[in-house]
Structures are given as C-alpha cells and as structure tokens.
Amino acid sequence: MPITRRQFLKVFAGTGVAVTVSGSLLPEIVSALEKAAAGNPPVLWIQGAGCTGCSVSLLNTTHPTIAEVLLNIISLKFHQTVMASAGQTAYDYLWETADKNYGKYFLVTEGAIETANEGRCCLSGERSGKEVPFTDLTMYLGKGAAAVLALGQCGFGGIPGAEPNPTGVKSVRDFFKSRAVKTPVINIPGCPPHPDWIVGTIAHALLFGIPELDDDGRPKMFYGTLVHDNCPYRSYYDEKKFAKSFGEVGCRLELGCKGPESYADCWKRGWNNNVNWCVHNSLCLGCTQPGWPDNFSPFYVKTTG
Numbered sequence: 064m065p066i067t068r069r070q071f072l073k074v075f076a077g078t079g080v081a082v083t084v085s086g087s088l089l090p091e092i093v094s095a096l097e098k099a100a101a102g103n104p105p106v107l108w109i110q111g112a113g114c115t116g117c118s119v120s121l122l123n124t125t126h127p128t129i130a131e132v133l134l135n136i137i138s139l140k141f142h143q144t145v146m147a148s149a150g151q152t153a154y155d156y157l158w159e160t161a162d163k164n165y166g167k168y169f170l171v172t173e174g175a176i177e178t179a180n181e182g183r184c185c186l187s188g189e190r191s192g193k194e195v196p197f198t199d200l201t202m203y204l205g206k207g208a209a210a211v212l213a214l215g216q217c218g219f220g221g222i223p224g225a226e227p228n229p230t231g232v233k234s235v236r237d238f239f240k241s242r243a244v245k246t247p248v249i250n251i252p253g254c255p256p257h258p259d260w261i262v263g264t265i266a267h268a269l270l271f272g273i274p275e276l277d278d279d280g281r282p283k284m285f286y287g288t289l290v291h292d293n294c295p296y297r298s299y300y301d302e303k304k305f306a307k308s309f310g311e312v313g314c315r316l317e318l319g320c321k322g323p324e325s326y327a328d329c330w331k332r333g334w335n336n337n338v339n340w341c342v343h344n345s346l347c348l349g350c351t352q353p354g355w356p357d358n359f360s361p362f363y364v365k366t367t368g
C-alpha cells in the first residue's frame with residue numbers, strides 16, 4: 064500500500080520522541096520512493112558561496128544505504144563534490160540533463176549567490192570557452208526547475224553575506240525576486256542543516272509536492288517549533304535559574320543562548336544520529352534564522368530575553 068502524506072509526516076516530523084530517520088530511511092519511505100523512482104524527476108545539486116558543510120552533514124551522518132537512495136531513488140544526477148565525473152564532462156552533463164528535463168527537475172542550491180562584479184566573484188565553469196558566473200547558472204537552472212531547494216543558512220545569505228558583504232551576496236529568494244524568476248524556493252536553513260531536513264524535504268517534494276512552508280519559506284514540518292519552548296532547560300528559565308558558566312546547572316540564556324528566537328526541531332531530532340544537540344552540550348546560536356549571523360552576534364553573549 065502506498066505511504067500517505069499523513070504517515071510520511073508522522074515518520075519525519077513525529078512529535079515527542081527523539082527521531083532521526085536519514086540513517087535508516089524507514090522501509091516504507093524507501094519503498095514508496097522506489098516505486099516512484101521510474102518517473103522521478105532528477106535532482107541537480109549546485110554550489111555557490113558556502114563551505115560544503117551541507118553536503119558533509121548529509122553524507123557524514125547517513126547509513127550506507129543513503130548513497131543508493133540518493134543515486135538510484137532520488138536520482139541525484141549532479142553533485143560536484145561526490146560525483147565520480149569531473150571537469151568539463153561533468154559540467155556539460157549538468158547542462159544537458161537540465162535541458163532534457165527542463166521544467167521537471169528539482170534544483171538544490173547549496174550556499175549563497177554572489178552578485179557583485181557581474182557575478183564574477185563565483186564562477187561555475189565554462190561553456191564554449193566562456194566563463195559562466197554562478198549567477199547565470201542559477202538563473203538558467205532556476206527558471207527550468209519545478210522547485211528550488213535553497214540549502215543551508217547561506218541560502219538566506221548566511222556567513223558569506225555577513226557585513227560588510229563585499230561580494231554582494233544575496234539569498235536565493237532575494238536573488239530570484241530581483242531577476243523576476245517565479246520558481247518556488249524552499250529554504251532549508253541551518254549551519255549546517257540536519258540531514259533529515261534535507262532528505263525529508265526532497266522526499267516530500269518527490270512524493271507529494273512542495274511541503275507546507277512558513278513565512279520564511281521553510282518547511283513547517285521541520286521548522287515549526289521554537290527551540291526555547293521545547294528545551295530540556297526550560298523549567299530553569301521559568302524559575303529564573305540561569306547558569307553563569309558552562310557546566311553549571313541552569314538555563315543558558317545568560318551565556319548567549321538564542322533558543323528563544325530559533326525555530327527548528329533539533330530538540331527532538333538530535334545530531335550525529337541523535338547522539339547530541341547544541342543546547343544539550345552548549346547553547347543555540349540561532350543558525351536556522353534569517354539575518355544570521357549579523358542579527359545574532361556576538362555569540363556567547365546575552366542578546367535576547
């Protein structure tokens with residue numbers, strides 16, 4: 064029996080229990096994706112201004128079967144960091160795959176868009192001997208995509224876009240707006256984003272279409288809860304018992320925790336296959352929020368109430 068959207072949400076965004084699914088991608092979801100695989104549109108993954116941390120987050124934390132899922136089921140046709148092919152052959156293949164599937168494929172953009180100097184701060188490759196700025200690549204592929212998944216905090220501008228922003232970094236959404244590109248953009252922020260947020264959003268898009276988004280373009284199934292409201296230290300906050308140093312019992316607000324401003328489900332999902340998460344060990348830096356890092360700096364200093 065095919066998996067329903069309700070069952071899918073229960074698995075990926077289930078409440079209460081700490082869950083991490085990318086390590087094993089529950090059999091029902093794998094089976095549903097496999098059944099859809101023949102008709103699945105390709106996923107093209109390109110990278111602008113960023114550190115490759117989103118790719119590492121995805122690949123580091125997953126069970127070996129994720130390679131099979133990404134290559135055979137999700138049909139990831141281009142990813143410059145992990146694909147075997149390289150250089151001009153790989154770059155030409157990217158454009159050919161896009162042209163063959165124009166209007167159908169999903170585009171993943173990892174990192175931010177550098178617009179200064181006519182986009183020449185970030186060159187993506189060459190076509191017919193001419194350099195192609197990442198801005199032009201994103202415009203062309205973005206226009207032909209069914210949807211764009213803007214990965215990482217850099218999809219919002221992030222660290223590359225922090226003041227004084229000499230390379231004119233824009234978020235993917237702002238870049239498209241400035242060029243009148245109408246393709247829907249799904250933001251999957253985080254520094255880096257949790258692998259479940261990446262795989263879960265791609266899987267939802269393939270099986271059921273674009274998931275429900277919040278005002279900042281983030282899937283509500285992953286970014287719909289406030290870290291602070293669900294934090295294991297919340298009772299200390301309510302009692303006004305604040306830790307003055309790490310290791311001391313209490314809420315970490317006065318050490319600079321940004322949990323009261325941060326929407327994400329890290330509190331139940333955990334990191335590194337649910338071994339730990341930021342607030343458990345240290346504090347929340349607010350990495351899923353627009354305006355980060357500028358609006359959340361300085362770190363480890365109380366800036367929120």
Ligand code: SF4
Nearest residue numbers: 291294314315320322
């Ligand atoms: S301020 Fe931080 S440590 Fe304190 S309750 Fe909120 S999220 Fe938890």
Ligand code: SF4
Nearest residue numbers: 329341347348349350
């Ligand atoms: S706890 Fe805060 S800093 Fe850590 S991943 Fe979640 S939103 Fe980002």
